[in-house]
Amino acid sequence: MIEIEMREVVDAGCCQDDAGRWYAAARMKSGEVCVSQRSFDTEDEVMEFLKHWTDTLTKPSALLPAPVAARKPPHGAPCNRCGVCCMVTLCELGQHLFKRAASPGPCPALVRDEAGDYGCDVVNNPQAYTQSVNVATYALRMAARTLIYAGNGCDARINGEPVNHAYHARCDAEDKKPAVIERRRRALKLWGMSGGSDDGLQRGGEADRSQA
Ligand code: SF4
Ligand code: SF4
Numbered sequence: 001m002i003e004i005e006m007r008e009v010v011d012a013g014c015c016q017d018d019a020g021r022w023y024a025a026a027r028m029k030s031g032e033v034c035v036s037q038r039s040f041d042t043e044d045e046v047m048e049f050l051k052h053w054t055d056t057l058t059k060p061s062a063l064l065p066a067p068v069a070a071r072k073p074p075h076g077a078p079c080n081r082c083g084v085c086c087m088v089t090l091c092e093l094g095q096h097l098f099k100r101a102a103s104p105g106p107c108p109a110l111v112r113d114e115a116g117d118y119g120c121d122v123v124n125n126p127q128a129y130t131q132s133v134n135v136a137t138y139a140l141r142m143a144a145r146t147l148i149y150a151g152n153g154c155d156a157r158i159n160g161e162p163v164n165h166a167y168h169a170r171c172d173a174e175d176k177k178p179a180v181i182e183r184r185r186r187a188l189k190l191w192g193m194s195g196g197s198d199d200g201l202q203r204g205g206e207a208d209r210s211q212a
Pocket of ligand 2: 086089090091092093094107108109110111119120121122123148
């Protein structure tokens with residue numbers, strides 16, 4: 001099992017075992033010390049790893065079975081519907097619908113199919129999550145897909161996984177396209193979310209729920 005909690009890192013550095021392998025170590029505000037599962041050949045490698053690992057330790061997290069976490073593809077790779085992101089946090093659509101904060105997960109709309117793949121029930125059955133009875137199911141579904149960034153690739157990162165900067169740059173460029181901004185504005189409006197008015201666009205966070 002992999003257990004990580006919301007913690008504030010106050011100090012981070014390196015440590016070595018008897019075999020001379022290096023590990024990253026972080027001390028939390030609570031006094032607890034976390035040591036990385038990965039080991040490294042050199043101190044420099046640890047320092048590089050620390051740049052994103054300590055950041056990860058303070059982010060929303062959950063207890064996941066190791067096989068579930070192992071199934072998650074690399075940051076920026078095509079979504080394989082592993083479900084990890086929605087087990088750990090709720091996207092902006094989920095937060096809006098279930099009136100909950102992003103963390104802790106899992107999202108109530110996360111569903112698993114017979115093949116073991118995960119999906120978003122808001123996309124599958126949008127009418128079950130809206131009062132807008134006059135809006136067509138297809139329109140609601142497409143709007144939900146827009147809001148969860150379906151098809152954008154995996155933007156979740158776990159266990160100190162490095163950032164795929166090229167992927168982030170592609171997402172940023174896509175987000176700036178007028179057609180994309182307008183599609184998102186309409187989607188927000190359809191689901192009754194802030195930013196969907198004609199007054200302007202409020203961008204959401206990084207919650208990519210590409211499955212569905
Ligand atoms: S976006 Fe979510 S469901 Fe898709 S691969 Fe990444 S963690 Fe898994
Ligand atoms: S994509 Fe769907 S299942 Fe995942 S957090 Fe968002 S609303 Fe919930």
